Structures are given as C-alpha cells and as structure tokens.
Amino acid sequence: MEKRHPLGSFALYTTVIVTCALLLFPIYWMVVTALQPASNLRSYPPQFWPEDPQWNVFADLLEKHPFVLWFSNTILIAFATMILSLAVSILAAYALSRFRLRGGQGLGLFILTSKMLPATLLIIPLFAIFRSTGLVGSLWSVVIAQATLIVPFCTWMLKGYFDTMPPELEQAALVDGCSPLGTIFRIVLPVAAPGLAATALYAFVVSWSDFLFGRTFLTTNDESWTLQMGIASLKGEFVTEWNVIMAGSIMASIPIIIVYLFLERFLVGGLASGSEK
Amino acid sequence: MATVRFDHIKKSYGAVEAIRDFNLDIEDGEFCVFVGPSGCGKSTALKMLAGLEATSGGSISIGGRDVTELGPGKRDIAMVFQNYALYPHMSVRKNIGFGLKMHGMAAREINAKVEEAARVLELTPYLDRKPRALSGGQRQRVALGRAIVREPKAFLMDEPLSNLDAKLRVQTRSEIVKLQKRLGVTTIYVTHDQTEALTMADKIVVMKGGVIQQVGSAEELFHAPNNIFVAGFIGSPGMNFFHGTVEPGADGPVTRFGDAEIALPERCAAMAGRDMIFGIRPEHLRVSDTGPAVGLTLVENLGTEKILHFHTPAQNTLELDSTALAGEEERDAQTMLIRVIDDRRYSDSEQLNLSFPVDKIHVFDPDTNEVVG
Amino acid sequence: MIDFSAPRHRAKFGYLLLAPAVVLMAVIIIYPILLSVSISLQDVRIARIGDGAEPWTLENYQWLFGSGETWHALWVTFKLVAVVGGLSVIIGFATAMLVNQKFRGRTAARLFVALPWAVPEVVATVIWAWMLDTSFGLVNWLLLTSGLVIEPIAFGSDPGAAFAAVCFVMIWKGYPLMSIMLLAGLQSIPEEQYQAAKVDGAGVWQRFYYITLPNMMPVVGVTLVMTTLWVFRDFAIIHVLTQGGPLGETTTLSILTFEQSFEFFRMGQGAAVGVLTMVLCAIISRALVGRMAKSVH
Numbered sequence: 001m002e003k004r005h006p007l008g009s010f011a012l013y014t015t016v017i018v019t020c021a022l023l024l025f026p027i028y029w030m031v032v033t034a035l036q037p038a039s040n041l042r043s044y045p046p047q048f049w050p051e052d053p054q055w056n057v058f059a060d061l062l063e064k065h066p067f068v069l070w071f072s073n074t075i076l077i078a079f080a081t082m083i084l085s086l087a088v089s090i091l092a093a094y095a096l097s098r099f100r101l102r103g104g105q106g107l108g109l110f111i112l113t114s115k116m117l118p119a120t121l122l123i124i125p126l127f128a129i130f131r132s133t134g135l136v137g138s139l140w141s142v143v144i145a146q147a148t149l150i151v152p153f154c155t156w157m158l159k160g161y162f163d164t165m166p167p168e169l170e171q172a173a174l175v176d177g178c179s180p181l182g183t184i185f186r187i188v189l190p191v192a193a194p195g196l197a198a199t200a201l202y203a204f205v206v207s208w209s210d211f212l213f214g215r216t217f218l219t220t221n222d223e224s225w226t227l228q229m230g231i232a233s234l235k236g237e238f239v240t241e242w243n244v245i246m247a248g249s250i251m252a253s254i255p256i257i258i259v260y261l262f263l264e265r266f267l268v269g270g271l272a273s274g275s276e277k
Numbered sequence: 278m279a280t281v282r283f284d285h286i287k288k289s290y291g292a293v294e295a296i297r298d299f300n301l302d303i304e305d306g307e308f309c310v311f312v313g314p315s316g317c318g319k320s321t322a323l324k325m326l327a328g329l330e331a332t333s334g335g336s337i338s339i340g341g342r343d344v345t346e347l348g349p350g351k352r353d354i355a356m357v358f359q360n361y362a363l364y365p366h367m368s369v370r371k372n373i374g375f376g377l378k379m380h381g382m383a384a385r386e387i388n389a390k391v392e393e394a395a396r397v398l399e400l401t402p403y404l405d406r407k408p409r410a411l412s413g414g415q416r417q418r419v420a421l422g423r424a425i426v427r428e429p430k431a432f433l434m435d436e437p438l439s440n441l442d443a444k445l446r447v448q449t450r451s452e453i454v455k456l457q458k459r460l461g462v463t464t465i466y467v468t469h470d471q472t473e474a475l476t477m478a479d480k481i482v483v484m485k486g487g488v489i490q491q492v493g494s495a496e497e498l499f500h501a502p503n504n505i506f507v508a509g510f511i512g513s514p515g516m517n518f519f520h521g522t523v524e525p526g527a528d529g530p531v532t533r534f535g536d537a538e539i540a541l542p543e544r545c546a547a548m549a550g551r552d553m554i555f556g557i558r559p560e561h562l563r564v565s566d567t568g569p570a571v572g573l574t575l576v577e578n579l580g581t582e583k584i585l586h587f588h589t590p591a592q593n594t595l596e597l598d599s600t601a602l603a604g605e606e607e608r609d610a611q612t613m614l615i616r617v618i619d620d621r622r623y624s625d626s627e628q629l630n631l632s633f634p635v636d637k638i639h640v641f642d643p644d645t646n647e648v649v650g
Numbered sequence: 651m652i653d654f655s656a657p658r659h660r661a662k663f664g665y666l667l668l669a670p671a672v673v674l675m676a677v678i679i680i681y682p683i684l685l686s687v688s689i690s691l692q693d694v695r696i697a698r699i700g701d702g703a704e705p706w707t708l709e710n711y712q713w714l715f716g717s718g719e720t721w722h723a724l725w726v727t728f729k730l731v732a733v734v735g736g737l738s739v740i741i742g743f744a745t746a747m748l749v750n751q752k753f754r755g756r757t758a759a760r761l762f763v764a765l766p767w768a769v770p771e772v773v774a775t776v777i778w779a780w781m782l783d784t785s786f787g788l789v790n791w792l793l794l795t796s797g798l799v800i801e802p803i804a805f806g807s808d809p810g811a812a813f814a815a816v817c818f819v820m821i822w823k824g825y826p827l828m829s830i831m832l833l834a835g836l837q838s839i840p841e842e843q844y845q846a847a848k849v850d851g852a853g854v855w856q857r858f859y860y861i862t863l864p865n866m867m868p869v870v871g872v873t874l875v876m877t878t879l880w881v882f883r884d885f886a887i888i889h890v891l892t893q894g895g896p897l898g899e900t901t902t903l904s905i906l907t908f909e910q911s912f913e914f915f916r917m918g919q920g921a922a923v924g925v926l927t928m929v930l931c932a933i934i935s936r937a938l939v940g941r942m943a944k945s946v947h
Contacts, residue, residue, distance in 0.1 A: 012753055019748060020762045026777045026822065027769065029788065033780060042786050045795070092671035099664030110675070116935040117679065118883045120907040121924025124917050125685035126678070128697040148678035151671055168362035171329050176423070177350035177379035180654045180663050190366045209770035211886035216912060228772040232890045235776055242780050249773040260768035264761050331657035348655025 030253075034246035041242050057247045067248060069223065070230040074208060075255075077142050077226060081207035082200055084147040085154050089199065092151070093158035094184060098167060110152075119149065123216045130217060137221035142213045150206055154199045161195030162188070201263040208256050227252045279305050279340045279430035279463045281326070287334035288321055288487075295321055296487040299335070303480065306461045308454065312474040313484035313510070319467045320435060322484075326465060327433050328352050340430045350379065355424035359436040361416045363408040363423075369395075370404040373422045380427075394426040397456075414445050421453070425460060432457070432464040438473065450477060471511055475499070483507050505646045508556050508639055514584065516556045517613040519593040520643070523548045535569040535590035539633045544649065545640060553649070554595065554641040559584065559614040561637035568632045574612070576623045585615040585623055683928070690921035697917045710922035719898065719906060720923060727902040729813070731881045734820045738877055739870060741821065742828025747862075749829075750836045760833070767826035771886040778819045779891055782806075809899035812892045816900050819887050824880065828873050835869030836862070875935060882931055903927040 033041065035053035061067055095101065126145055127136070135141040165188065173183040189196065211228040218224040225233075231252055234245040281303040288296040296318045303309045311319035324330040326337055328349035336345045344352045355376070363372050373394055374387045382390075395401045398418045408416055417437060424432055437453075438446045454477050457464050468474060474481045475495045483490040483498065483506075491503040502508035508516050521532035523545050530545035531538040532555070545553070575586035588611060589595075595610045615631070617623075640649045654663040689697050690711070692704040714720050749760045766774065781788045782805040790802040805815040843861050852860065885904050888894060894901035894909060901909070903923060911920030 009753065012751060016748060016753070016755075016759050019745065020759060023745070023822075024762060024765060026774070026781065027765070029781060030773070030777045044786070044791070046786070046788055046791055088670045088674055091667040095664045095667035099661060101661065101664050101668065116879050116883075116928075116931040117683075118904055118907065118924060118927045118931060120883070120885055120904045120911075121686055121921070121928055122679070122682055123908075124689060124697055124911050124921050124924060125682035127912075128685070128689075128699050129682065132699050144678060148674050151674060155671065166360060166362065168358045168360060169364065171327075171349070172356065172358060172362040172423075173364075173375070173379075174329065174349040174655055175327060175354065175356045176376035176427075178375075179350075180660075182379075187364060191364075205768055209772070209886075211770075211772050211890070212908075215889075216908075228770055228886070231776060232772050232886075235779060235890060240780075242783075245776055246780070249776055253769055253773050256770065257765070257768050260765070261761060264764070325657075328655075328657050331660070346656055346658060348653050348657070350655055351653075 027253075030246050030249055034243055034250055036243055038241065038243055054243070057243050058251070061244050061247045061251075064244070065230065065234070065248070066222075066225070067230065067251070070225050070227045071251065073139060073224060074227040074252075077139050077146070077210075078204050078207040080139075080143045081146045081150065082203040084143060085150040085203040086196070086200055088147070088151050089154035089158055090184070090189070090196070093155045093162055094188065096155070097159045097162035098170070117149070119212055122149075123212065127216060136217055137224055139218075139224055141217040142210065142226070143207075145213045145217070146207050146210055147203075150203050154203060157199050157202070158192075158195055161192055161198075165191060197263050201259060204259055205256055280338075281309075281431055281463055281465065282338040283322070283326070283335070284338070285335035286322070286325060286332055286337065288318070288325060288330070289333045294487065296325075299487075299489060301482060301489065301492065303463060303465065305463055307479045308457050308464045308466065308477060309480045309482065310474040310478035311465065311467045311482045311484060312469065312471055313490075315469055316486075317484040318487040319469075319482075319484050321487075323433055323435055323465060323467045326431075327354060327356055353430045354433055355427045355429040355431075356433040357417075357420045357424050357435070357437045359439050361408075361420040361437075361440075363416055363419055365408055368405050368407055369400060369411070369419050369422075372408065372419055373426050376423060376427045390426050391422075394422045397425070398422050413441055414449065417441065417449060421456070425456070425462075428462075430463065432462050432466075434464065434466040436468055437466075438468070438470075453477070472513060475511065483510060485510075501648075502639065503648055505554065505556070505641050508641070508648075512558060514559050514614050514616065516558050516639070517562070517589075518554060518556050518595050518610065519589055519613070520552055520554045520595050521593055522552050523550065525549050534593055534633070535571060537567075537569040539569065540635045542635055542638060542640065548640075548649070552643065554643050554646075556639040556641065557633055557637055559616040561634055562613075562615040563632040563634065564615065564617060564629050565632035566630055568630045570628055570630050573623060573625055573627050573629065576625060578623075581620060582616065582618050583623060585617065585629075586612050587615070587629075589613050686921045687925055689917055690925050692918055694918040694921075695915050697921075710918045713919055714922045714926060719901075720903075720926070722898055723901050723903045723906040723923070726813070726898075726900060727882060727904075730816065730820070730902060731878050733817050734824055734881050735874055735877050737817075737821045738824040738828050739874060741825040742832050742873070743866075743870075745825070745829045746832035746836055750833060764826040764830050766822055767830075769823070771823060771884075772890055774823050775819050775887050775890040778815065778822065782815050782818070806892070807896055809896050812896055812900050816888055816891060819891060820881065820884070823887065824877055828877065831873045831876075832866065832869060835866050839865045878934055879931055882927060882934075903930075 032048065032050055034057055035050040035055070036047065037052055037054050040047060040050075040052070122145075126141075130136045130141045135144075169187055169191065170183040173187045174180070178186060209228065210226070211232065214226040214229045215232075218226065218229065227248075231245060231248050234240065234248060281301075283299050283301040286296060286299040287294070299318075299322060311322060313319050321330060325332050326339075328344065328347060328351075332345060336343055338344065339352055339354065349356075364375065367375065370391055374391045377387045377390060391404070392401070395404055398421060400415070400418055400422060403411060403415060403419075408419065411419065417440075420437065434453075438449055441449060450473060466473075466477065475498075478495060480492065481495060481498055482492050485506050491498060491507045493501075498507060498511045502511060505518070509518065519534070521534060523530050523532055523541065524538075525531075525546070526538060526540070528540065529543055530541040530549065532541055532553075541555075569590070571587040571590075573585050573587050577584040577586070597610050641647065642649050652659050652662065654660065654666075685697075685699070691706050691708070693707055693709055694704060745763045749756060749763055753759075782790070784790065784802055784804045784806055787805070789805075790799075793799045794802060803811045805811045839862065843865070844857055847857050847861055882902070883904055884902075885908060888900050888902060888905050889908070892900045894905040904927060907920050907924040907927060909920075910923060911917045
C-alpha cells in the first residue's frame, strides 16, 4: 500500500530528521555538557561541540560520590521489582483471561482504578507500616511498594496478550497429561514471550526511574540510596557542578536506554494489544 | 476394553440447561459421530468426555472406569482439535512426543514411538520443523500423530476437518477412517457436516438442543428416521416434506397431492381423517406416466444426475413454524426436489407426472413430530 | 492434594492464581488507603500504627478547605493539566502521524521519537534545569540572541517562568506515551475509509478532519485522561526542579501532600490533601474506567 506523500519524500525525510533532532536535543546536550571542562560551562555563547572533552569527568564522579553504590542499589531494586511484578501479574492475568471467576470483573475494575492512585498519598501509611516492620531504609521497601503499583498495569497488558492465545493450546496440554501449572510454564509462557518482554521492560523502566519511594523510605540510610536520589542530591540549591551531574545522568540513563532500544517493539505491541480490546 | 458410557449426563450453565439426560453406550473400537446443528451440545458433550468441562450431573466411564472426577490427563484419552492446537514453539517431533513425556516415558522410547507415528502418517521429513512451516493438511496429521502415539483408550476429535479445503477434507476423511480401522481405537468424532457422519461412522448420534434425537447406523438413520428433525437433517439434498389429510381410498389410505391422489402406507388407515406430515426423499420420487402433475420451476443439470425443482401444491405446503423444522433457514417448504439419474433431458416449466413409491413415504405425527408406525 | 486438572476443581485453580495479586494489593494498597483516610481524620504529626487511637476530628479537612494553600495547589494542578495535556496531545499526535508515514528507517524513527519516555524523570529534570539556567542556560542564550527577550528569564526565581519550566519538562516527558498510543490508534484506522474518501474526492485536510479525527477521538480521550492522572500524581519533576516554589507557584496537590507530610510533618493534613487528590483522580478516571471496564472481561 504505497501512498504518495503530499510532502514529497525529501521533505518528509527532512521533517523526520529535524523533528527527531529537536526532540532528542536535550539528550545530546547532556552528553556535551558532561564532557566540557568546568570552566567552559560558563562560556558565552555556549559551545555546541566539546572541543576539549574531559573524559576523566567520570572518574571524578566516582571519586567524589558513592556512585557505584547508587548504581548497584538501583540495579538490585529494578531486577527484584521486575521479577516480583512479573510473577504476580502473570498468574493474575492468566486467571483473569482463562477463568470465569466471580468477582473477576470487580477485580479487573479495581486493577484499572489503581492506576489513578496518587503515590504521594500512599507513602504516608506505607511509611508507618514499613517503620513498624523495620523496612524503612531497606531496599525491599521500595521493591514491594513499586511492585504493587506496577502489578495492575502489567496484569492488564498480559491479560490482553493472553486473550489473543487460543485456549485450545492449554487444553491440548492438559489432555496430554500436563498439570495446570505446568501448562502455564511449558506452553503459555514460551508462546507469550513477546508479551512478557514488554511487561518486563515496563516494570524495569518504571522501577529504575523511581524517585518518590526512594526519597521517602531510603533517605535515612546512606547505604541504600538509589541513582535517582543520588543525582537529585547533586543538584545543589546554589551551586551545581553541571558537568559532573550530567556525567552521572549519562550513566543513569544508558542502561535503561539500551534496554528500551532492544525491547521497544514489544512494548508498542503490548500496549496496542492491551488497549485495543 | 475401551467402551465409553455416558450415564444420565447433564450440563447446566446457571439456569440454562445445555444438555439434559444424555445417555449413550459406545462399543470398543467403534467410530461414533456426534452430529447436529451448531449449539446442539455436541462439542459440550465431547468436552465433558475429555474432562475439559465439568458435568452438572451423571457419570462418564471409559473402559469401565468411572472418570467423571478425573482430569483430562488421567483419562487415557487423546484429542484432536479443530484448529489443531499444535504447540507453536516446539518442533513436530516434540509436539508429538509431548504427551509421552508428560507421562514419564524414557526419552529413547519416546523417540522410537514418535518416529513410528511419523512413518505411519508420512511426516518423517517434517519431524524437525515447527508448525508454522507446515501446510494445513500437514498440521492436521501432526495433530493426529500426537493423538495416536499415546495409544489411548479413546480418540476424541472436535471437527478436525473444518479448517481444510473441500478436496483435502474428502481425502483426509477416508484416511482417518482407514487409520481408525487399523488401530481399532474407540473414536468419538464431532461434526456439523452430516456427510462426514454418514460416510465415516459406525454409529451416529444426532443431537439437537442438548437432546439426543436418534442413535443408529447411517443405514438406519437414512431409511428409518425417528422424527422430522432427523429425517430432514440426514441426507443431501434433504427430504421433502408436505402435509395432507388421510382419506380412506379404494385400495387403502390415500391423500390428495395436487390434482391427484397418492397411496399411503397401510398403517395410515388408523389415522383416517387426520392431517399428517409426510416425507419423501428426492431420490425416491419417480417421474412416471400417472400420478399428480407438477410443473418444473428449475432444472439443476449435473450431467446424468439432475435435480428438478417444482412448487409444492398450495394445499400441501407445510407451515414450517409449527414443526420441528422451524428455524432452519435453508429449508424452503414451498419447493420440492426430485433427484433423477438418466439420460433424458428436462426443461423448465415442463409438466411431469410423479409417482410416490408407497414404501418410501415417511409419516409423521404433526403434534409430536415423531414418525408413526 | 487437589488435582487442579479435574474439571470440578478448575475454578479453584483460578482463584489460587489470583491470590498473590489480591494479597499484595490488599496489604499495600487497600489497607494503606483505609489507613490514610483514618490518618486524615486524626490530629497526627507522624503516623504510627499500633498507637493509641487519637480522637476523630475534622480539623484537617477544615484546614484543607479553609487554607489558601489547597485552593492554590488545585489551581496550579489544573493549569498544569491544561498546558501539559494540551501540548502533549498536539506533539504526540503530530509525531504519531509523522512516523505513521511509510519511509525507510521508519522503525528507527519511532524508536527515537518515543525515547524521552525511557529517560528517568530525575535525569530529564536535571538536563532541563541546566538548559533553563538563568545565567548560562542554553534556552536563555537562544531567547536573547533571537531578540525575543531583553533580559534572561529567571526560570528559578520568577514564579511564572518556574511554572513554564515545569511545563517544559513535563511535556518533554509526557508526549512519548501519547505518541505511542496515538500511533497504535492511527494504525487501527482501516485503510478502506481513506480510499473511499479519496474516491469521493476528499483532499488531505478533509481526510484528516473527517476520517482521522473522528476515528481517533476515543484514543485521544483515553490518553488525555491518562496524562491528566499522571500530572496529578507526578512528584519527581517538580520536587527536583523547583521544590514547589517559588512562593508555591509550582506546588500541585501531590507536592503539597508530600510537603505537609514529610517536610512539615503534619501527616494528618497531608493525608487530607492526599484523600482529596485521590477523590478527584477517581472522578476523572471514571471516564477511563467506564470505557475500559468493558474490555477487562
């Protein structure tokens, strides 16, 4: 289905490139700023290309701040959240997709309404709960809080995906002697791999980017700080070392941008299949 | 001994009774076909037999063992689905061997059995392909392979041919029958196509609205249907129906058809004065020199076989709504068909005389819709 | 051990599968919500559980509706929703239409257009904070050299400019989701409708107006509601950029909730603001829920 575009193909390509360049400029600027020597940051007019890139800004960053600690905390939290959310949502989504459950409709509704909860409200009682269970300052507080808020959306996405798979597959497996739990692990999950990838990506991205839960539950414990908390702390009230903070930002964004680039097509598919129904 | 028995099986969804009091005995090695229009409950009955649906009452036995409370994997059955349900992420080899693996068979044994099944079904060159690289017919054979390799007590098949094109369907039909005869496994087969039922089955179970209408061989159902529904459902093109008042005639009971009288079977004498429903198959109507005259409205010429259409005389036309045939859109009560095989040429609007062989007339009670006598 | 493959027990298996999700949400969402409502009805500084119950009081709500802070926060939130929502839709729609065209490299273009979604909020905020720096930021340099302003805009200290700064960041972070969902919507419009219109002689703008827009309305609606809820809830961007200042000009309801609870340690009042926010969000999402509820079952 070829459409002759009204703009003509040269104009189209130009528009696309210019648009992308404009929209992604801040990311470029982050990289440029990180590599500038501190004195150049105050230059006027600003340099668009670093003539004297300071590659040791990264070493600088690691020296002055416990960046590696922040990084490893964030990775641990992101993985734990992803696994926990996936485990819970897979089971729930499968149940909602395959079974006519009483209260299933109500639960489905609840799942959607929990997307509208302001987390800033939730942290007040959660703070009290975590304090009494000694979880304040522990990475698990963020993992549990995050996972619970991610599960509803993941369940919705996965249910949409499972709905596209014919139930006869599992019926055939049951007749073949597979246990019901076995059908989920041997048949449904392998076939639903793209949908799982999308959901995992979503959980990972959301968890990596969290700031609120970290700021609320982990501030008191230096050892538990996450990347986002760390970077926010580098923005001083009066003085900020912009090149250093940009270097940190690069390191905080690269992993997630990579994950995004690899799995984006699954996300679009997952969102689309979940939203079209 | 792999007999199958349905004992007073019931299935309700809330207040709706989908299946009521289903009783059936299937012999060891029999090819039994459940046939009926959509919504008649045949698939539900099969699913209950498979253990994929719970029963609301009654019991099911396979090989003498009560399996009603057992899961599908424990009933020693194998199933072929309409859309094959092959595991897309596994090779043909793994697909076929999956059931054996689930039952704990050793890998070497599994391999041997899979190769054997593949040989029987001519799938050997495809063993390491994935289902998406196969044609419809090949996928169907993989589904069959998955079933036969388990050597179960019964095969269950849910409209396995519906997704194939017409030519492949006819070819695969006979292959399935040959396979079943060779393996001797009790088979329960569900279809909405009565031709499949007639050509494949040892025993046919005609269903409508969750109730068994009649059980019998193709012969029995064709020549001695129990009620109007079975009479009209079995056979293609379907039986002609008309009604008339039974009158006593010189040589026995007669009724008026169009401008003449036709003789009725002797047992109709007891119904003198009543308006009854009659049926006669297009292949049994004869073109003759005497008898009611009709004008042809359409001639379908298939070579030596021809289907002749004519208008049912007004006074004999059946009011469909009041019979068991109500709701069947394809049935046109105002037209009747004759099937002839000869070298004579027929033309539209030609006038013909018909004879109604008395032993081929079926008589139905209009109140019960059942056959009389 | 119950054999869950048996037909009689199949439904139980479903409930079992649902259990972890139900338990998790009961403990971490339902219970806390009830707890917050109770906190909002007590004179609480720092919330603890298991303490002697405080007497019920409506003081917090009296403060809520009486103080100017809440109304101001409501106003700020409303303005933000309007600006961010409106501009995100436009940019999202435009980019979606752009990458919906057929050209080589289309897949890469889609990837890049939605990239800001993957950038963590804190990072995005920090980058924009630098670009909007009063003295050395790029934006001020552009504005000055292009002659649009005479003096650099103090994005940090000028209330109006600070609000604009927050908008910049939120729009940059917000449009990708719009873009992705609107693209999915665009792709689901059957080609036949456009073909029929072309046959009827409709030009590019007419096709857009009579076919694209009407077909897209539902998706636009859903995405707008989602974006609105996001603006209501968002915390990181505003907190890192302006801390809600200057003079509360960028304090949304969400920021106010946090401020009251964890900076002034008046959790009772904070909870009251939070409850109000939750109720408003519930009302707004009724539109979303109504439409989507049909799809869940």
